[in-house]
Amino acid sequence: MKSKSSKQILTKLSSKKDFNLTQAMENYLLSIYVVMERFQRVSNSELVDQLRRVPESENLGTSLPSVSGMLKRMEKEGLIYSNENRDILLSDIGNKLAESLIRKHRIASRMIVDLLGVDLDRVNAESHMLEHALSDELEIDIISKLNNPKIDPFGQPIPGSGYKVPKSLVTINCASLNTLMVVHRIPEDDSDLVKFLTNNNILPGSQITVKEIAEYRGVVTVEVKDKIITLGLDVSKLIYLCEKCICGEICLKIKK
Numbered sequence: 001m002k003s004k005s006s007k008q009i010l011t012k013l014s015s016k017k018d019f020n021l022t023q024a025m026e027n028y029l030l031s032i033y034v035v036m037e038r039f040q041r042v043s044n045s046e047l048v049d050q051l052r053r054v055p056e057s058e059n060l061g062t063s064l065p066s067v068s069g070m071l072k073r074m075e076k077e078g079l080i081y082s083n084e085n086r087d088i089l090l091s092d093i094g095n096k097l098a099e100s101l102i103r104k105h106r107i108a109s110r111m112i113v114d115l116l117g118v119d120l121d122r123v124n125a126e127s128h129m130l131e132h133a134l135s136d137e138l139e140i141d142i143i144s145k146l147n148n149p150k151i152d153p154f155g156q157p158i159p160g161s162g163y164k165v166p167k168s169l170v171t172i173n174c175a176s177l178n179t180l181m182v183v184h185r186i187p188e189d190d191s192d193l194v195k196f197l198t199n200n201n202i203l204p205g206s207q208i209t210v211k212e213i214a215e216y217r218g219v220v221t222v223e224v225k226d227k228i229i230t231l232g233l234d235v236s237k238l239i240y241l242c243e244k245c246i247c248g249e250i251c252l253k254i255k256k
Contacts, residue, residue: 023132026101027054028070033098042088053189055125099159105131106152111142113153121195124188155185155204168243172220172236175210183208185240200229
């Protein structure tokens with residue numbers, strides 16, 4: 001039986017005007033949302049950097065003229081606007097559409113991992129293809145099958161799920177030294193990095209201790225299961241930890 005609450009959430013997230021969104025526009029909305037979610041201002045250069053992480057199969061143009069042209073089109077459609085600092089911001093309807101896309105993407109990720117057992121380094125590319133084709137009705141069916149998940153396999157929140165971000169959430173480069181913590185969220189859009197993190201058990205739910213933050217050398221040293229691992233400083237800024245995990249789905253993984 002389909003959950004009434006799931007239907008209500010879905011209606012709220014996918015409410016639209018008469019927008020004829022192209023697949024490219026959907027990827028732009030998704031990319032803007034992801035950058036905003038990382039607590040960063042969204043400038044043209046940051047957006048271009050995120051767009052370059054989108055799988056090649058999406059055929060996105062990432063030259064500055066191409067990006068500027070798409071942003072002008074989206075602004076004309078009322079999906080985005082800019083502030084006095086020329087940051088890119090989502091309008092109310094743009095944010096709702098972006099949340100709907102992010103939701104489909106992360107639901108698809110959970111489906112292909114939990115139900116199909118796909119390796120984590122393949123998940124992002126597969127989910128990008130599914131997010132554009134997933135109907136609202138099928139999305140509800142998948143949510144029900146997965147028992148209403150709150151996070152995707154990378155620890156990222158699923159919009160509309162009621163997920164609450166832990167107050168103690170920090171990136172590795174800002175974490176306290178020699179304190180046992182829990183990996184809460186990892187980046188999904190670099191398959192080689194995801195494979196490296198998987199091989200070293202730096203995954204949501206894993207216990208981790210930050211041993212050294214050497215900014216002068218551009219590296220961070222961590223310990224996972226008695227193994228010392230060196231990460232680049234840039235990578236350490238993309239991995240989130242929490243001192244006390246409040247998300248049941250992640251805590252359950254620790255117990256296994």
